[in-house]
Amino acid sequence: MNDKKCCVVITTTDSRDVAMLIAKTLLEGKLAACIQMDDIQSCFCYEGEYKQIKEIRLSVKASCKDYDAIEKSIRFSHNYQLPQIIKLDITDGLSEYLDWVNGN
Numbered sequence: 205m206n207d208k209k210c211c212v213v214i215t216t217t218d219s220r221d222v223a224m225l226i227a228k229t230l231l232e233g234k235l236a237a238c239i240q241m242d243d244i245q246s247c248f249c250y251e252g253e254y255k256q257i258k259e260i261r262l263s264v265k266a267s268c269k270d271y272d273a274i275e276k277s278i279r280f281s282h283n284y285q286l287p288q289i290i291k292l293d294i295t296d297g298l299s300e301y302l303d304w305v306n307g308n
Contacts, residue, residue: 210294210305213264213274215287216246222283223260229281230264235274237308238265250286267306268293 213236217223223241230236240263247256266274268291275289294302 209268210297210302211266211268211271212292212294213266213271213278214261214290214292215264215278215282216244216259216261217283217287218257218259219283220260222281223262226262226278226281229277230266230274233273233277234308235270235277236264236266237305239263265305 215226217226227236227239227241230239242261242263244259244261245256246259247254249255264274271291275291278287278289
């Protein structure tokens, strides 16, 4: 285990424009080192209805100290009433990579 306090913040949206806005805002605000986007298929129940939609998942690599600002930024730019915003703490990883994440 190392002492680098980094995390991955995951969110999803059904809009490529919103995904790009979130990514650009986080990167320009120096709140993220890297953001990866994947096209995914999501299945869930919301407000009593079964949904199956195509979404874009954003995996945001960042320093844990910036989580509150990241969450606030995502909520501001997001098009969902209740967006998925999940923080996963990184407990270990390549030291040089984690240094880079913390340095951005």
